[in-house]
Amino acid sequence: MxxxxxxxxxxxxxxxxxxxxxxxxxxxxxxxxxxxxxxxxxxxxxxxxxxxxxxxxxxxxxxxxxxxxxxxxxxxxxxxxxxxxxxxxxxxxxxxxxxxxxxxxxxxxxxxxxxxxxxxxxxxxxxxxxxxxxxxxxxxxxxxxxxxxxxxxxxxxxxxxxxxxxxxxxxxxxxxxxxxxxxxxxxxxxxxxxxxxxxxxxxxxxxxxxxxxxxxxxxxxxxxxxxxxxxxxxxxxxxxxxxxxxxxxxxxxxxxxxxxxxxxxxxxxxxxxxxxxxxxxxxxxxxxxxxxxxxxxxxxxxxxxxxxxxxxxxxxxxxxxxxxxxxxxxxxxxxxxxxxxxxxxxxxxxxxxxxxxxxxxxxFPYLERVPDQSLVASQGQKYDYQVATRGNDYALIYTYNGRKITVNMGKIAGDKVTAAWYDPKNGQKTKIGVFDNKGTKEFQPSGKKEDGNDWVLILTSNK
Structure with missing residues (x-):
């Protein structure tokens, strides 16, 4: 020793x-x-x-x-x-x-x-x-x-x-x-x-x-x-x-x-x-x-x-x-x-x-963030499960397999929201468009429905 x-x-x-x-x-x-x-x-x-x-x-x-x-x-x-x-x-x-x-x-x-x-x-x-x-x-x-x-x-x-x-x-x-x-x-x-x-x-x-x-x-x-x-x-x-x-x-x-x-x-x-x-x-x-x-x-x-x-x-x-x-x-x-x-x-x-x-x-404003599953209008099981979080002016929803995301709108501020896709594999964003912040809205990720075709839907308030 x-x-x-x-x-x-x-x-x-x-x-x-x-x-x-x-x-x-x-x-x-x-x-x-x-x-x-x-x-x-x-x-x-x-x-x-x-x-x-x-x-x-x-x-x-x-x-x-x-x-x-x-x-x-x-x-x-x-x-x-x-x-x-x-x-x-x-x-x-x-x-x-x-x-x-x-x-x-x-x-x-x-x-x-x-x-x-x-x-x-x-x-x-x-x-x-x-x-x-x-x-x-x-x-x-x-x-x-x-x-x-x-x-x-x-x-x-x-x-x-x-x-x-x-x-x-x-x-x-x-x-x-x-x-x-x-x-x-x-x-x-x-x-x-x-x-x-x-x-x-x-x-x-x-x-x-x-x-x-x-x-x-x-x-x-x-x-x-x-x-x-x-x-x-x-x-x-x-x-x-x-x-x-x-x-x-x-x-x-x-x-x-x-x-x-x-x-x-x-x-x-x-x-x-x-x-x-x-x-x-x-x-x-x-x-x-x-x-x-x-x-x-x-x-x-x-x-x-x-x-x-x-x-x-x-x-x-x-x-x-x-x-x-x-x-x-x-x-x-x-x-x-x-x-x-x-x-x-x-x-x-x-x-x-x-x-x-x-x-x-x-x-996004991090400390105001809360989980909010009420954003997801059509929930799935196992790998179809979609999880959501939001702040006052933004919402994020994750799909693991490219399944269509149906959103209950109106959960964040503003009459209009801007939607974009975020790719968890490379951090790149793709703008989708501007939508009325009411009712339900469907968002379909690119690619076929399969495990690992994951995306984050980003919604931000237009004020």
Whole structure:
């Protein structure tokens, strides 16, 4: 082991990230919940649309050059949040061979004096996280960090409440002054289990740093609101809608891609809190998750999950790719049938298309936006489903498969409205015309009716 000794918390508070003062970037504005409690804004009141990527194993698998490459790419593609595990396992080791913990004890972090990346004994696991946070900040990205992945708590009773509190205090103290830190408590785990530990971690993080947002990342097809909506430490809700198409019993009787239903339910809960899909089905992952013979989710699917959940009232959306979420490198043991290298998969079609949903949402008055299904006059089921959102002077309706959209007019201001099509694949607009803002009106997208022929109908008031 290359470490010299463990440092006290007082030393950790002065730890730097390996950048000189001249190289350090300006701190990003803190993110907070908007006044209407449904969305996010920056501390100076500007709308913040969460466009996330799942780079779960960034801290453990990427070296400094990899961190730079990955985060620069995500900035270029419009992402502003990356979800990442601080500890995937209690025996976590990073790309430099640095262990995070002494004897797999959550309460005993291995740290060393200094942080010079060219001096191996100095540059430890936590220094590498500091460095990654600085690179993220330089690229305008917030890191939504899972303190410890859920399986470490749910299997084997390896974590006590006392250890969890001590570890959460270590994280809170070390990252107290980081403005681009968001906390994802839990980590793909059942929220109704080990609640004493999850509440202890959440409470410690929030009490120590009240200006850093905290949520809970739950198990598949569940929502943080199921168990923690009223927790004082939970600032916003997150659900995981992926990754299976049907129930695990393979009965194929239940449609399991209706992520908009989670948003509709959370929207009406009191107290009001933002919500978003933090883990839909990933691009490039099999429909059956572990059944690698099944077809893989595509760019069409990740667009559908995005527009369905955001138009339903989501405060953002998190994209994922099978290879990128596991940062798959040559020589790694693949999970979920993956064969792509992460640095190739960052250019998957879906990743490049996510920015168009963010651009569209921020084009209009964002904070007045509400979901409004009454705009849709002829609703469909499954992939025929159409979802609608509006502000005072605009309305947006999404169709996944090019099915004709029949609109109940008069839901936005003005005697006349201008209609246009928006292409989620490239962000291009095509004007349709000007129409009376009353009665019902049919709008037919171009192309044949088929999955992936998706369009957004834009209606704007003529005043």
């Amino acid at each position: 290359k470490y010299l000794f463990a440092l006290s918390i007082s030393f950790l508070l002065t730890a730097q990230s390996g950048f000189s003062q001249s190289e350090k970037s300006k701190a990003l504005p803190r993110i907070k919940v908007s006044e209407n409690k449904h969305y996010f804004v920056t501390e100076d009141g500007k709308p913040f649309f969460w466009l996330g990527d799942t780079g779960w194993l960034t801290f453990s698998k990427l070296d400094r050059a990899g961190v730079e490459k990955y985060l620069q790419d995500r900035k270029a593609k419009g992402f502003n949040v990356v979800q990442v595990m601080v500890l995937h396992n209690l025996n976590a080791v990073n790309a430099y061979g640095d262990q995070a913990l002494m004897n797999d004890n959550l309460a005993d972090q291995i740290t060393s004096p200094g942080n010079d990346p060219d001096n191996a004994p100095e540059y430890d696991y936590w220094d590498h996280i500091d460095y990654t946070l600085e690179v993220a900040q330089k690229n305008g990205i917030y890191l939504a960090m899972v303190p410890v992945w859920g399986t470490n708590v749910s299997k084997g009773n390896k974590v006590s409440k006392e250890q969890a509190v001590k570890y959460a205090k270590f994280l809170a103290d070390r990252y107290k002054n980081k403005t681009n830190v968001i906390w994802l408590n839990g980590g793909d785990t059942h929220g109704n289990e080990f609640q004493d530990i999850w509440n202890a971690i959440g409470s410690t993080l929030k009490t120590s740093n009240p200006n850093q947002l905290v949520t809970f990342h739950p198990f598949g097809r569940t929502d943080s609101s199921d168990d923690y909506h009223n927790a004082s430490w939970l600032d916003f809700n997150m659900f995981q809608s992926g990754h299976r198409r049907y129930d695990q019993d393979s009965s194929k009787t239940a449609f399991k891609e209706d992520n908009y239903k989670f948003v509709h339910r959370d929207w009406d809960l009191k107290p009001t809190k933002p919500t978003l899909d933090g883990e839909p089905s990933y691009e490039g992952i099999p429909h059956g998750l572990h059944d690698t013979l099944q077809p893989k989710w595509t760019a069409n699917d990740v667009r559908r999950y995005g527009y369905w959940s955001v138009f339903a009232g989501g405060a953002g959306y998190t994209y994922g790719h099978n290879a990128v979420m596991q940062m798959f490198r040559k020589g790694d043991k693949p999970a979920y049938g993956n064969k792509e290298l992460w640095y190739d998969a960052i250019n998957a079609p879906g990743a490049g298309q996510m920015v168009y949903i963010k651009n569209l949402m921020l084009e």
